[in-house]
Amino acid sequence: MRIFSGIQPTGAKHFGNYSGAFRQFVPIQEEGEAFFCIVDLHSITTAFEPEELRESSLDLAAMLFAVGLDPDRSTIFVQSHVTAHPEAAWLLSSIASYGQLGRMTQFKDKGERQEFISAGLFTYPVLMASDILLYQTDVVPIGDDQKQHLELARDLAERFNSRYGETFKVPEGRFPPTGGRIMDLQEPERKMSTTDGQPQGTVLITDPPETIRKKVKSAVTDSGSDVRYEPEQKPGISNLLEIMSVATGEPIPQLEARYDSGGYGQFKSDVAEALVTLLDPIRMRYEELRADESELRAVLARGAAKARETAAPTLEQMYERMGFVRP
Ligand code: AQP
Secondary structure (H helix, E strand, C coil): CCCEECCHHHHHHHHHHHHEEEEEEEEHCCCEEEEECHCCCHHHHHHHCCHHHHHHHHHHHHHHHCCCCCCCCEEEEEHHHHHHHHHHHHHHHHHCCCHHHHHHHHHHHHHHHHCCCHHHHHHHHHHHCCCHHCCCCEEEEECCHHHHHHHHHHHHHHHHHHHHHHCCCCCEEEEECCCCCCCCCCCCCCEEECCCCCCHHHHHHHCCCHHHHHHHHHCCCCCCCCCCCCCCCCCCHHHHHHHHHHCCCCCCHHHHHHCCCCHHHHHHHHHHHHHHHHHHHHHHHHHHHHHCCCHHHHHHHHHHHHHHHHHHHHHHHHHHHCCCCCC
């Protein structure tokens, strides 16, 4: 089984990324041949600083190893090291419709909040489709916010296969049953996010314990004092319940039963401690791994070599089937 997932090196990664994506990566790497891609080409579709991009690409590599990815089992690489990705994206853009791209929620949401809307932000999902399809991927472990983009990748695979002959596997998404969409602690109706979230409402994986405690303590809660999972009526408390369930592995009904009539105070302080217990060892491992930049670069170079070799035959087939004269 082939597994592929991409993560943007945009700023520091947060608990939402951990819950929706990283947490699934560790067990899934045992199920087949896994590729995890630091999608730096995606990161330039919104405003960015070149120096930060360089640093955060290496930060993300260290983070992926800190959460438990094993470079001997999985291939971890940087997207821009494998030029097949933008090449395949250009070929796929000829079968992606302008209308479908315009309906992407992420494009509409992010577009609304930017003064300058890049063409790259619009075509982003085509590059994401090429990332996934080049590896003949069976399974894509991702958070709920990526469902629509994955659907587009599936549509493009089917369209290409029917127009030019069977070339791509049609991938399936794998979404966590709990914690697939973690919300901002300050604005629980919006997802926790690096670029669009509130700093106080975003728990970073590298936040020190005191910062985590402060952020959870000031999390927006709802009227009433009962701890119940009702996302419509109680978005703040329901989000905290999901966070605690992800952090401890305890099912939500069990947590509801324990905290139901105890008020929000004790509950919030236990959520904070559960996060600290989970994230503190990751932060410490991260700091250790991040300090050895030459080792990180060496592992990424090995990953890129393997990724290039794996993606090349699919790209070649795309060119062939579309009628290009090959050199
Ligand atoms: N809030 C979230 N809850 C659960 N999963 C999430 N993911 C992102 N936010 C949440 C999942 O994390 C993986 C990597 O995401 P990404 O780094 O590619 O970027 P993103 O989705 O753009 O993440 P951000 O932080 O939310 O950034 P912006 O501000 O760009 O929207 C993906 O599998 C994603 O589903």
